Amino acid sequence: MISLRTIATCLCLAPPAWACDLALALAVDVSGSVDSKEFRIQMDGLAAGLRDPVVSEALVRGQAQLMLVQWTGTSRQRITVPWARIDSFEALDRFAGKVAADPRVWRNFSTAIGEALETTVTSFEEVSDCKRQLIDISGDGISNEGIEPTRVHRLLRTRGITVNAIAIEESEPDLTAYFFENVIVGEGAFVVSAAGFDDYPERIRKKLLREVTQQTAGISR
Numbered sequence: 001m002i003s004l005r006t007i008a009t010c011l012c013l014a015p016p017a018w019a020c021d022l023a024l025a026l027a028v029d030v031s032g033s034v035d036s037k038e039f040r041i042q043m044d045g046l047a048a049g050l051r052d053p054v055v056s057e058a059l060v061r062g063q064a065q066l067m068l069v070q071w072t073g074t075s076r077q078r079i080t081v082p083w084a085r086i087d088s089f090e091a092l093d094r095f096a097g098k099v100a101a102d103p104r105v106w107r108n109f110s111t112a113i114g115e116a117l118e119t120t121v122t123s124f125e126e127v128s129d130c131k132r133q134l135i136d137i138s139g140d141g142i143s144n145e146g147i148e149p150t151r152v153h154r155l156l157r158t159r160g161i162t163v164n165a166i167a168i169e170e171s172e173p174d175l176t177a178y179f180f181e182n183v184i185v186g187e188g189a190f191v192v193s194a195a196g197f198d199d200y201p202e203r204i205r206k207k208l209l210r211e212v213t214q215q216t217a218g219i220s221r
Helices: 004-013 036-051 053-061 089-101 113-127 149-159 175-182 197-212
Strands: 020-029 065-071 077-085 130-139 161-168 190-194 218-220
Touching (some): 020 036, 020 113, 020 197, 036 053, 036 197, 053 089, 053 197, 065 113, 077 089, 113 149, 113 161, 130 197, 149 161, 161 175, 161 197, 175 190, 190 197
Parallel strands (some): 020 065, 020 130, 130 161, 190 218
């Protein structure tokens, strides 16, 4: 017969029960190099990617938490759609709708990737009950203002937050390599390349598929 003490010991040694599988912060570049058409392509493409049948099913099944961040130069990063628990397909559709309708916050500023990461990190305190914590950052240029992205890596590792990136190589043909060396961090971190903004919707869809299915590290072209 199993004693109460044995049962209590087993319960104490059991792994934690996670409330959700994935907390995913979607950080979108709205710096001066992104025109109004390109901004719209990003937001519509992101919303469509979230609604992909495989992506949406994985997010709902994992009770994911999603958040949207717009970022540009120093001191200009803002959570425009706060954390939302994706516990149904209706919740997923509501979040995707908010992404598609999200108005642009800034238009004519620089690119502060390090500050975008640093600002986004603090928001994960609200979703500490999620097993995986991930920042998905898009950009079409290197960081040219504020702290260097690599200076945030130690903080990200300490918090257990992975950073993946989509490099939009519209005018920066070596951007994928820059993101790989300076931006991404964490186990399984990867960079996806988009040849230009027109290529973004399909690439972000594939990127989301890879993230929700926990594939391995590397550069995806």
